[in-house]
Amino acid sequence: MKENGYDYSVVRGFAFSAIFWLIVGLLVGLWLAAEMILPQLNLTPWLSFGRLRVVHTNGLAFGFALAGIFSCTYYILQRLTKVPLAFPRLARFHLWLFNIAIALAALSLFAGMNTSKEYAELEWPLDVGIVIMWVIFAINVFGTLIKRKEKQMYISLWYIIAMTVTIAVLYIVNNLEVPVNLFKSYSIYAGANDANVEWWYGHNAVGFVFTVPILAMFYYFLPKSTNLPIYSHRLSIIAFWSLVFGYLWTGAHHLMLTPLPEWIQTVAIAFSIFLIAPSWGSVVNGYYTMRGNWDQMRTNYLVKFFIFGITFYGLQTVQGPTQGLRTLTAFFHYTDYIPGHVHMGTMGWVTMIISASFYYMMPRITGKELYSIKLANLHFWLILVGQLLFTVTLWIAGIQQGAMWKATNPDGSLTYSFLEGVVALYPYWKIRLIGGLIYFVGIVVFTYNLIMTARGAGVKLAETRAQTA
Numbered sequence: 001m002k003e004n005g006y007d008y009s010v011v012r013g014f015a016f017s018a019i020f021w022l023i024v025g026l027l028v029g030l031w032l033a034a035e036m037i038l039p040q041l042n043l044t045p046w047l048s049f050g051r052l053r054v055v056h057t058n059g060l061a062f063g064f065a066l067a068g069i070f071s072c073t074y075y076i077l078q079r080l081t082k083v084p085l086a087f088p089r090l091a092r093f094h095l096w097l098f099n100i101a102i103a104l105a106a107l108s109l110f111a112g113m114n115t116s117k118e119y120a121e122l123e124w125p126l127d128v129g130i131v132i133m134w135v136i137f138a139i140n141v142f143g144t145l146i147k148r149k150e151k152q153m154y155i156s157l158w159y160i161i162a163m164t165v166t167i168a169v170l171y172i173v174n175n176l177e178v179p180v181n182l183f184k185s186y187s188i189y190a191g192a193n194d195a196n197v198e199w200w201y202g203h204n205a206v207g208f209v210f211t212v213p214i215l216a217m218f219y220y221f222l223p224k225s226t227n228l229p230i231y232s233h234r235l236s237i238i239a240f241w242s243l244v245f246g247y248l249w250t251g252a253h254h255l256m257l258t259p260l261p262e263w264i265q266t267v268a269i270a271f272s273i274f275l276i277a278p279s280w281g282s283v284v285n286g287y288y289t290m291r292g293n294w295d296q297m298r299t300n301y302l303v304k305f306f307i308f309g310i311t312f313y314g315l316q317t318v319q320g321p322t323q324g325l326r327t328l329t330a331f332f333h334y335t336d337y338i339p340g341h342v343h344m345g346t347m348g349w350v351t352m353i354i355s356a357s358f359y360y361m362m363p364r365i366t367g368k369e370l371y372s373i374k375l376a377n378l379h380f381w382l383i384l385v386g387q388l389l390f391t392v393t394l395w396i397a398g399i400q401q402g403a404m405w406k407a408t409n410p411d412g413s414l415t416y417s418f419l420e421g422v423v424a425l426y427p428y429w430k431i432r433l434i435g436g437l438i439y440f441v442g443i444v445v446f447t448y449n450l451i452m453t454a455r456g457a458g459v460k461l462a463e464t465r466a467q468t469a
């Protein structure tokens, strides 16, 4: 649908790409969770845990989350600048290139091609394709911003700019490599330097994919869905600059108690603790936006997604800095406590905000009414229960695992063998699989609701708007 010349076809294209990669990534995640209980499911090398794990992480972080981010960015950009995209044809090319790159990425990872750097596993030809894709995206972002009719730069645009610039720098610096042939390359960095650059990138992939653009969505879609102005623009700007400044120093908290120079580790700890302030700046801004209007948690189905989403973000951003402290990292590193942390962020914060943003956009970009608010509520409760079952179980598992690894007898020998530690985790892994299945059913409901909406099978648009405004 075109309104004021706005181009929504690419918004829609990316939204459905996100849903597609979400389903693929989750099916792989469920298989992985099942392999932890039934190792015989490692049927072929293509289905081995090591290969599937990277298909899962890349499929969801870069297939699902990035497609969701591109979709919402193209929507927010046009609405906030009050001009259509500067280069709509380039945006459509971006959509094709993106899906081809993710499909080839999945295929190459299944086939076992892997640089062995986490979240940067893709071999160099794909890296080149991804950099070209990102430049195309950046040209549209800055081209549209330059043409803008609205002088005021709302906070979401600042978050979009930060993501666009920072991801380009991180990706290029960390992926500098020497090709050996078409399928193999070696990093130009070595030893501790390589690890340091890798986690500077790795942590900021979390920061500038799972945090910054998701905050852009939160700041745009929460006021839009509730008809309430954001509580404080000043707070949002202060939180923005301190978050962006702070994030870039924290990567080494993934490398505590390693040969990395100690001062680098200490800087990372200090900035990680510092990050609680800007993170909670946004959490508090969200809560205060709702002041006097908390009844919307009952009456407006979208608000639940936004408020629970930002609450999980708030919990993550206290858990993250504390688990980076030397004493706690010595206990928790390598345990299931960390995947517990990861999945509250991804299945709670990231998925809830992207889901609500899609629900808000879909009727407006297709001109078709939302198919079912009841199903949207069902989706919410299923992903909430599934996520909590998954993450809280892994926290408890992580505490038990850490305690078993550290337990010693009076003579100093270890109380438990490593294998005893593995066997003790089976009950937790079963619960994780059940939590994942419940969450997956929620995502199937979400997908069905969006497909039916796009097909025009929904209630009147006016009714939907009344319930979200």
Ligand code: HEM
Pocket: 118, 206, 210, 211, 250, 253, 254, 272, 273, 275, 276, 279, 313, 316, 317, 318, 319, 320, 321, 323, 324, 329, 332, 333, 334, 338, 341, 342, 344, 345, 346, 350
């Ligand atoms: C103030 C904010 C945060 C801080 C300081 C922080 C800190 C940490 C630390 C210290 C670890 C490493 C634990 C270890 O390996 O021992 C970690 C892992 C991780 N965190 Fe956070 N976290 C924060 C917020 C988030 C958010 C919002 C997400 C969103 C999903 C997230 C996703 C991840 C992921 C994916 C990993 C796993 C990285 C890996 O593969 O090893 N974190 N975080």
Ligand code: HEM
Pocket: 026, 029, 030, 032, 033, 053, 056, 057, 060, 061, 064, 065, 338, 339, 342, 343, 346, 347, 350, 351, 432, 433, 435, 436, 437, 439, 440
């Ligand atoms: C049905 C839901 C899901 C299931 C069953 C699932 C399962 C898993 C499993 C079994 C692992 C490996 C953990 C390990 O090595 O010990 C994992 C890791 C990971 N998953 Fe998921 N996952 C799900 C949803 C998601 C979502 C929605 C995202 C992102 C949007 C995500 C991102 C990740 C990441 C980043 C890691 C790496 C964590 C780390 O290195 O610590 N997962 N997942």
